Amino acid sequence: MEHNSVRSRRTHHKSRLGCRNCKKRRIKCDEKKPACSNCQHHGISCDFTASLPASPSPATSDPDEPQRRPASKFRFRASRYQSHLSRTSMPVSETSTASTGVQCDDPSIRPDGLSLPDLQLFHHFVTATYRTVAEDTHGWELWQVHVPQWSMTYSSILHLLLAFSALHRGHQQPASAPELRNRYIAQADQHFTFGVSTVTSILSQFELTPENAQPIYIAAILICFVYFARGPLPGEYLVFSDAGQAEWLVLLRGVRLIVSTRRQHIFKGVMVPPNADQEMMKQRYISAEWLEIWQGDQRQLLEVRQLVRQRSADFVQGDMCVSLVDSLMQTFEDVYVKMSAHRERVGLMQIIVGWLYRLPEAYISLLQEKQPPALVLLAHWSILLHYMRPVWYMRGWDCHVIDGVQRSLPWEWKEWASWPLRRIQSLENPG
Structure with missing residues (x-):
């Protein structure tokens, strides 16, 4: 008589190698490199990315330099616009700021890969643009200190901040330099595309939480600023249009949704207006x-x-x-x-x-x-x-x-x- 063999239970190896964000949220991490799927979905920086060594540029790498470098959250890379720039037709100070490295239409490009022109736009925001969105020291501190800090965690804020800064730089160019102004507009459009898609994804999937309410609200406000800064569009009049629904009205409703859902989590701390x-x-x-x-x-x-x-x-x-x-x-x-x-x-x-x-x-x-x-x-x-x-x-x-x-x-x-x-x-x- 045959004895029924007891089926052995398949062993399960619990991984402890998930990223820090997934561990904090207590969800399963698929451990994909250079960033796990959960972090990509939420548009946040994954610590897997930070653990990757930055690739040295062929033009600047030193053969005697050690190949291993300290982990960095952001990495430098070449700009997609660099090949279109004529260094002889532009002052040196403008050449360095007239391009951006964000390729938002290419999903293989990580949003936290920054070019030098991106950092120059970032610098322009924290030294000049921030003063144009607030009227007093309380507001300036919010936009010069806290919003840039949030942008280090929330890539949507980073790209919208850079888009707005690029439009500001374009606005500052003389009428005699339309090509330079158009380059800044192209930069802004690329950053804007990525920033908007991330915010839209969060709102459409009802993933607004007490933790991300303030940054997402700021991102929505930046979207509205960028819309105004791009200037009036033919047939679009903010709350009505010649045909279909006005674009800005969609943005306004997005802000309404955020505020109505998480008001108590938004207007607190640094977001409380002065008395x-x-x-x-x-x-x-x-x-x-x-x-x-x-x-x-x-x-x-x-x-x-x-x-x-x-x-x-x-x-x-x-x-x-x-x-x-x-x-x-x-x-x-x-x-x-x-x-x-x-x-x-x-x-x-x-x-x-x-x-x-x-x-x-x-x-x-x-x-x-x-x-x-x-x-x-x-x-x-x-x-x-x-x-x-x-x-x-x-x-x-x-x-x-x-x-x-x-x-x-x-x-x-x-x-x-x-x-x-x-x-x-x-x-x-x-x-």
Whole structure:
């Protein structure tokens, strides 16, 4: 009689060689080199990458130099644009910063492989660009210190930061150097592509956590900055477009999703605004310089309010438009209070764009349907954009939005959008 043999249990060798990130999250690491799949998926730096020796450049390597080098988180590599640069047609200082090494369209390229031009863009951000996104020392510290620190862990922030810096460098070039400006734009586009894809992946898979809420929020804000800095696009007017859904509206909804999901994890620590700003806004002081202008704007907005109220029966959501006129008047007043304190104009961003951020979806639908009352209200809001013209990445948006409104309105409503246009023209030519 045969004895039934007991099947032996297959042995299992538990690996302890997973990367540090996977161990911390207590998930299985596939131990792929140079970066495991989990780290690639989340767009974060894998310590497997840091453990790889940097390959010496053939042009600079010394045969007597030891082959093993200390592990480094970032590695230098050649720029994809380097072959297109003419060193004789460009000053040395510009040649070194006119290229970037990020090949975002090639998945085989690791996002943490940095070229020297990338580091020069990084240096430009922490020495110049950071001052253009905040109005005081609290904000400058956030963007000069903390955001660059986060970029060392979150590659999405790194690439968006470099994209924004490249656009700033391009903006600083003279009109007589369009080729150089276009090279910076090309750099920005490459970095922007990778940065956006990483943030989109996290949001689409609902992987926003208390730990990454602040960095992902900053990445989303950087995406909006880059969008503004690239300048107005034909047919795109922030919250409505000539065809389809406006691109910036998609970005705005992404920021909304992040804030609504993780507000308590975002606005804490270094992200808490200073109390001084809140006290200033409570005082409601408007200087003589701005008081007469504010009173003129207020009279015009009251006329718009009366118009919308009279025509509310003819349009869907008429009552909502009336209440939005009231909120826009409050926004105008907030802007004049802020400017009376002689603060940096970039500080108006939160107030002015904040009005768009708080718009109800029903009103946004009216804009997309090109309903006249909604468009007229947006035209008056665009006056406030003019006050942000000193901010390099906001120039041209005021006239662009009003132009889109004018072309979208039926002829009997065009006069109501003409007043905001004349108002902006009077600000441009005060004499």
